[in-house]
Amino acid sequence: MxxxxxxxxxxxxxxxxxxxxxxxxxxxxxxxxxxxxxxxxxxxxxxxxxPKEYTTTIKLAPEMSDNKAGSGGLGALAAMAGVNLGGSSGADAVYPQLYPDVVGSVPFVISLFDVPVTDADGARHTTVRAFIEEDTSAPWWSAVMALPGKAIGGVMSLLRSDDNAQGDGAVNPFKLTPEENAVVSALATRIGADVDTKTSVISLSVTMQDPMVSAMLADTVAARLKTYVTDYRTEKARRDMEYAQRINDEAKQDYYDAQQKYAEYMDRNQGLVTRAAQTESERLQNEASLAFSLYNQTAQQLQIARAKVQQTTPVYTVVQPATVPLRPSKxxxxxxxxxxxxxxxxxxxxxxxxxxxxxxxxxxxx
Incomplete structure (x- = not known):
């Protein structure tokens, strides 16, 4: 109680x-x-x-591949040449979940430095790197806080020898200068990629301080990403096709040479009925036939390799294209x-x- x-x-x-x-x-x-x-x-x-920031978003739907499906036509073509393609293809190392890492990688960001862009008014034509360095502003307190670092950097640049400067102006991804590293970091934070695990829809977003630059760069990022993935997935098939093309060219030349030898021999030995002449004629004819058979097989293998390149080339459907944003996102x-x-x-x-x-x-x- x-x-x-x-x-x-x-x-x-x-x-x-x-x-x-x-x-x-x-x-x-x-x-x-x-x-x-x-x-x-x-x-x-x-x-x-x-400062105002404008964001452009592009949505891509990748092709859903099925290893079992699609092998019928190519398998039938391969069977004609006696080639067994197997029931499944190799594993893909660059799957959609890795696209954000690809977009944010240093080589990919550096490849965007020289992309030409135009501001919203259409009065200034520049590159992405120049826009980041010259036309991208920061709040006034950021500039005030960065003054000591800029002063120290200016003194260090004066004391630094000119031997480390690159003469051709090319960007070396292996060894970036402080200025290049700052541009890479700033640009990487403005480019984003997101993948919906349920629908596999890829969302690419680019945020810049100019709406036109944002839309143009987003369109370029989408095109570069599709090119990167396409080159990766078709690299093995393209190498096989180049090898098949080289073998086919050699077989074609051997066939033409054997055919030419047989024709020249027949022209020189018209009217001869000796056993030796007939034997030589049959031998040259058999060599020409064998060369034609090899040439025919390599031609079929070349067609299979070309079909393989086409089959492994990914197809992306643009669900939402790049449009110039009308309102700032931030x-x-x-x-x-x-x-x-x-x-x-x-x-x-x-x-x-x-x-x-x-x-x-x-x-x-x-």
């Missing part, structure tokens, strides 16, 4: 404390409103200081404003409830 009374007394004291805190906040509501107004002003300054001014007002109100409440009493206590002790 005594314990229940103690519990009820503690609950009453806690309720009284909460009411006291609420009363204290209500009495200081003008202070909270002042702090909220200051937070609103700061939020507006921050929101309008952040920053969200309303969200920033509400966030700063909320933080200011929380800070004011903490000051009223705890901070003011602590400062008064320190003053009294002092």
């Amino acid at each position: 005594q314990e229940e009374n103690d519990v009820m007394r503690n609950d009453d004291e806690q309720e009284i404390d909460l009411l006291e805190l609420a009363r204290k906040l209500w009495d200081s509501r003008k202070t909270i409103l002042k702090w909220g107004a200051v937070g609103a002003v700061v939020g507006l300054v921050v929101a309008f200081s952040i 920053p969200s001014k309303m969200l920033i404003l509400v966030g700063f007002i909320f933080l200011a109100a929380v800070a004011a409440s903490a000051w009223i409830l705890f901070g003011r009493d602590l400062v008064d206590g320190f003053r009294k002790k002092a």
Whole structure:
């Protein structure tokens, strides 16, 4: 019974404390409103200081391959040449889940440096690297915070010898300069790829400070990614086709040479009925026939190799093409404003409830 009374007394004291805190906040509501107004002003300054960013998104649907399906036509063609393709193809090492890593890799990003782009007004024609270095701005506080680093970097660049400079201006992915590494990092953060594991739809997004540049670069990223995957998947088949083409050319030349020898011999030995002449004629004719048979087989194998290249070439359906964004995706001014007002109100409440009493206590002790 005594314990229940103690519990009820503690609950009453806690309720009284909460009411006291609420009363204290209500009495200081003008202070909270002042702090909220200051937070609103700061939020507006921050929101309008952040440059606008435009995002372009492209959605691609890759071809769903089936190892069992599609082998009928090619298998029938291979059977004519006595070639067994087997029931399944090799494993694909670059599957869609690795596309984000491919897009964010250093060689892929460097390949976008020289992509020509045009701003929204159409007045400036530049490259992606020049746009990142010259036309991409940052908030004013970022520039202020970067001043010491720029000063130190300027001094180091003056002390650095010119022997390390590249004469031809080419970018070496193995050894990037600080400036090139900064551009790679900035561009990699602006390019994104996402794969839906359920539908396998690939979403490519590019965020830039110009809507036209964003759309043009997104279209280029999609084209480069499709080219990269196509080159990878068809590399083995293309090598086999090149080898089959070389063998076919050699067999064709051997057949033409054997046919020419047989024709020249027959022209020189017209009217001869000796056994030796007939034997030589049959031998040359058999060599020409054998050469033609080899030439025919290599031609069939060449057609199979060409069909294999076509079969392994992936097909992508553009579900959502690149379009020039009309509205900026960032920053969200309303969200920033509400966030700063909320933080200011929380800070004011903490000051009223705890901070003011602590400062008064320190003053009294002092």
